[in-house]
Amino acid sequence: MKVFISADIEGTAGITEHAEGNREHPEWAEFREYMTDELVAACQGARAAGATEILVKDAHASARNLILSKLPDYVSIVRGWSGHPDLMMFGLDDGFDAAIYTGYHDRAGADSNPLAHTLTGRIQRILLNGVPASEFTLNSHCAARYGVPSVFLSGDRGMCDAAKAAIPGIVTVATSEGFGPASRSMSPARSTVAIREGVQAALSTAPKGGLPARSDLWELEIEFTNPVDAYRGSWYPGMDYPAPRILRFRSNDFFEVQRAIRFTVL
């Protein structure tokens, strides 16, 4: 069994403020350790369920957060950003049996996590076929392009609830809950145990489903906070620019949606 894990930090137990995930700030040293411990717990759960190969994508900011000396020897890792539109899922292909997400956070505009955002802090919201989309929304559709089911997610409670609504049967561990700029959270000691057990359970019960609803036509709407960002992106081929802060793009191929995001948002 081959397992892919996309690891972010803003849904890690305890995290409450952006500085804690920012390598320019001293707090990052502590929180990259919690991020790594949750990722390692997911690897251990996958291994216990029979995973023979695990590929991890470090998917936060610089994509150079995870502490390599803590990774088990059966794990490979993708660090940095290649420029490929798979972004936080880069390295995935149709040879994998399951996709797992750790440290994930709710979408821009959600009140469930003080660190909620979608891709960058410059985006007000992203709509996919009229529905507000999180990074998980986009990434689970990316996995579905390869036929790979999304079977487990850990992150804030709002993200977990949204994941369960999109993919019935996905196993989740809610590490924290937001109250405005504050959070109430599991201890890292507890979140790692819950994640190890959750991943093992998710992979042991032969994943059924795990694929989000497909569509014959994708409509992407990107609403920026600042009009200058929409103007710059409006020059992408096929991009509509219906209002000062809004870009709209249509395709029947989800990869084209990903490519449009790659070149207009990042």
Ligand SMILES: [Zn+2]
């Ligand atoms: Zn992140």
